[in-house]
Amino acid sequence: xxxxxxxxxxxxxxxxxxxxxxxxxxxxxxxxxxxxxxxxxxxxxxxxxxxxxxxxxxxxxxxxxxxxxxxxxxxxxxxxxxxxxxxxxxxxxxxxxxxxxxxxxxxxxxxxxxxxxxxxxxxxxxxxxxxxxxxxxxxxxxxxxxxxxxxxxxxxxxxxxxxxxxxxxxxxxxxxxxxxxxxxxxxxxxxxxxxxxxxxxxxxxxxxxxxxxxxxxxxxxxxxxxxxxxxxxxxxxxxxxxxxxxxxxxxxxxxxxxxxxxxxxxxxxxxxxxxxxxxxxxxx
Amino acid sequence: xxxxxxxxxxxxxxxxxxxxxxxxxxxxxxxxxxxxxxxxxxxxxxxxxxxxxxxxxxxxxxxxxxxxxxxxxxxxxxxxxxxxxxxxxxxxxxxxxxxxxxxxxxxxxxxxxxxxxxxxxxxxxxxxxxxxxxxxxxxxxxxxxxxxxxxxxxxxxxxxxxxxxxxxxxxxxxxxxxxxxxxxxxxxxxxxxxxxxxxxxxxxxxxxxxxxxxxxxxxxxxxxxxxxxxxxxxxxxxxxxxxxxxxxxxxxxxxxxxxxxxxxxxxxxxxxxxxxxxxxxx
Numbered sequence: 001x002x003x004x005x006x007x008x009x010x011x012x013x014x015x016x017x018x019x020x021x022x023x024x025x026x027x028x029x030x031x032x033x034x035x036x037x038x039x040x041x042x043x044x045x046x047x048x049x050x051x052x053x054x055x056x057x058x059x060x061x062x063x064x065x066x067x068x069x070x071x072x073x074x075x076x077x078x079x080x081x082x083x084x085x086x087x088x089x090x091x092x093x094x095x096x097x098x099x100x101x102x103x104x105x106x107x108x109x110x111x112x113x114x115x116x117x118x119x120x121x122x123x124x125x126x127x128x129x130x131x132x133x134x135x136x137x138x139x140x141x142x143x144x145x146x147x148x149x150x151x152x153x154x155x156x157x158x159x160x161x162x163x164x165x166x167x168x169x170x171x172x173x174x175x176x177x178x179x180x181x182x183x184x185x186x187x188x189x190x191x192x193x194x195x196x197x198x199x200x201x202x203x204x205x206x207x208x209x210x211x212x213x214x215x216x217x218x219x220x221x222x223x224x225x226x227x228x229x230x231x232x233x234x235x236x237x238x239x240x241x242x243x244x245x246x247x248x249x250x251x252x253x254x255x256x257x258x259x260x261x262x263x264x265x266x267x268x269x270x271x272x273x274x275x276x277x278x279x280x281x282x283x284x
Numbered sequence: 285x286x287x288x289x290x291x292x293x294x295x296x297x298x299x300x301x302x303x304x305x306x307x308x309x310x311x312x313x314x315x316x317x318x319x320x321x322x323x324x325x326x327x328x329x330x331x332x333x334x335x336x337x338x339x340x341x342x343x344x345x346x347x348x349x350x351x352x353x354x355x356x357x358x359x360x361x362x363x364x365x366x367x368x369x370x371x372x373x374x375x376x377x378x379x380x381x382x383x384x385x386x387x388x389x390x391x392x393x394x395x396x397x398x399x400x401x402x403x404x405x406x407x408x409x410x411x412x413x414x415x416x417x418x419x420x421x422x423x424x425x426x427x428x429x430x431x432x433x434x435x436x437x438x439x440x441x442x443x444x445x446x447x448x449x450x451x452x453x454x455x456x457x458x459x460x461x462x463x464x465x466x467x468x469x470x471x472x473x474x475x476x477x478x479x480x481x482x483x484x485x486x487x488x489x490x491x492x493x494x495x496x497x498x499x500x501x502x503x504x505x506x507x508x509x510x511x512x513x514x515x516x517x518x519x520x521x522x523x524x525x526x527x528x529x530x531x532x533x534x535x536x537x538x539x540x541x542x543x544x545x546x547x548x549x550x551x552x553x554x555x556x557x558x559x560x561x562x563x564x565x566x
Contacts, residue, residue: 007375007435008401015412022415081304089290089297096301098550100308105545107495107513110538113520114311117318117531123327125314159308163560187293209403216407218498226521242411243502252415259411263404270403 016263023047023257046257050245056258059238065142066237067214070150075207078158079199082165083191097166100159108156112223115152120227140230148228149220161206168202169195204276212269215262218243238262319539323529339536345529346536349519354537356508357515361494361541363426364511368433369490373482374475376436380443381474385456395444401437407498414502428503429511433493439485442559446481447474484559487552491545512541 023046025039050056081100085093103111118124119139130137139145172195180190218239225232235241238258246255318326325336346354383395413432417423422431451474459469475482500514507515516537523530549556 007431008398008437015409015416018416018419019412077304081301084297084301087297089294090301091298096305098553099305102546102549103308103311105491105495105549106542107497109497109513109517110541111311113517113534113538114315116520117326118311118314125332126310155308155311160560163557167557167560212403213405216405218407223517223520239407239498246411246414247502255411256415259408263408266404266408267400270400 016260019256019259022252023260026253042253046253047261050254050257050261055235056238056241059236059241062146063214063217063237065146066150066217067211069147070153070214071207071210073150074154074158074161074210075203077154078161078165078206079196079203081158081162082169082199083195085162085166086169086195087187087191089187093166097159097163100162102159103156104160106156108219109223111156112152112219115148115155116223116227119148119224139224139228139232142231145224145228145231149217149224149232152220152224157210164206165199165202168199172198208269208272208276212266215266215269315535315539315542318532318535321532323532326532326535342532342536346533346540349530349533353507354512354515357510357512358540360509361511361513364429364433364500365490365493367430368493369486371434372436372439372489373486375434376439376443376485377447377475377478377482378443378470379440380445380481381447381451381470381478383440383444384447385451385453385474398437398440401435402441404437406432406492406496410499410502413499417503423503424505424509426509429500429509432499433489433496436485436489436492439489442485442488443478443481446478446484450481451477480555480558483552484555487548487555488559491549494541494545512537516541 024041024043026042026046081096084090085096090096106114118126119137121127121137127137137144139148176198177190177194180194185193216239217237221232221236221240225234225236235244239262242255242258242262245251245258317332319342320337320339322336322338322341325338379398383391383398409432413428414423417428422428455473455477456469459473464472494511495513496511497513497517500511501517504510504514507518510518516534519530519537520534523534
């Protein structure tokens with residue numbers, strides 16, 4: 001197991017440590033303009049500078065909007081589909097699960113590209129259908145572009161969670177369900193009254209994991225920004241902002257500080273995940 | 285009366301599932317049709333009409349685009365994902381096995397660190413990785429993409445679960461009594477018993493690297509080192525401005541990237557279902 005920890009240290013702990021180090025310094029040209037650059041210790045200066053940038057802060061607001069659309073839709077659809085598949089009424093549940101699961105194995109960037117074309121007027125049948133229904137899709141407006149990005153993620157990850165929730169449902173003791181049926185509970189009552197509370201822990205864990213993922217949003221705005229320049233800028237999400245800080249502005253200090261902030265926020269969310277699900281698990 | 289209502293609910297339940305199925309399949313069907321259409325046919329808007337078909341022409345265009353570099357990208361993808369999965373499978377199996385079978389100071393604390401690692405998304409560490417890789421001059425080399433793929437905290441978690449289930453402690457004890465060393469015991473007894481677990485870990489790691497975009501996107505600037513999905517992204521980014529015919533090349537290339545993973549997941553259901561299930565009921 002030591003090789004694992006050598007590698008784990010090399011690819012996780014050292015980079016994070018180095019990023020912390022970089023985030024505390026600023027490279028400045030020395031006083032007279034020659035003699036090369038020097039690293040100046042600026043303490044938390046890069047953090048206040050990055051947090052002080054309204055563009056960086058707006059990135060968090062953007063992914064929050066995106067998360068508010070994506071997370072509930074995905075979770076409700078996944079729980080509902082898992083309950084439907086688990087009910088005695090559904091046919092061919094293995095086949096349905098398999099098909100629902102497959103989009104999660106499509107590389108995210110290619111999923112974004114395929115949907116990009118499905119969102120492009122004059123190419124996409126979908127835009128045509130929406131127009132026929134009387135809607136006027138306009139990706140340059142956030143009311144359309146945010147749900148459009150959320151839809152890519154819903155398409156990709158609902159099925160993945162359906163499989164997990166379905167497995168959790170299968171772990172519910174059959175006697176519990178049979179007892180309910182004997183007591184005269186129908187499919188609907190069993191699903192809502194008995195099964196739903198029992199997959200609560202799995203659903204809350206999946207929800208929190210999804211939230212952590214939402215913070216990292218990158219592919220969808222990167223790809224869809226090309227047809228929606230009016231609503232998705234090149235620095236729309238925190239990760240896009242950091243990418244630009246590092247590779248367009250060559251401001252490694254700001255990129256490092258921002259990465260640490262983002263990782264800290266992810267860490268806090270993960271901690272909340274563990275705490276919340278522990279309480280849920282004890283209850284269950 | 286009761287049978288009618290049961291029949292109706294059956295129809296509703298299966299109807300809803302079929303609607304979900306259509307939604308899931310829509311982009312895939314669109315991709316398949318787009319692969320078959322001529323470039324003009326895709327951009328004319330009536331993808332679902334079966335006119336202007338030329339799948340072989342699209343494939344030929346893909347083969348010739350940029351001197352056939354796509355197939356180099358494809359081999360790169362296989363290299364990154366294949367080597368990554370192989371190394372990660374063995375390293376994770378060893379780590380999970382050690383967590384299960386040995387006692388050492390700080391074990392549970394280290395394991396907690398692994399679980400935190402499961403929760404940290406790859407994109408969160410990618411930029412720090414880039415910063416350190418540029419410091420030690422590994423940026424824009426094969427290693428910059430390969431080495432991070434070797435580490436899978438989720439794999440270690442799975443390996444520990446599998447080791448508890450498949451490797452009986454008595455067998456290990458017996459091997460030790462016979463004088464086999466720790467490393468030998470692992471290679472000769474632990475690893476073979478863990479085979480189904482290792483296969484699951486390798487499948488997940490392979491798929492994870494195959495799908496990865498952010499890490500190669502920031503690490504690689506030499507297009508000869510691109511994995512296929514990165515190359516396709518770059519082509520697509522060019523096509524919206526310069527060359528609409530590139531769209532069909534991107535579609536064919538995407539289909540060839542998606543196909544093997546989908547095929548693998550259809551044929552290896554036993555393994556990934558086992559992996560997801562142990563994740564769900566932990």
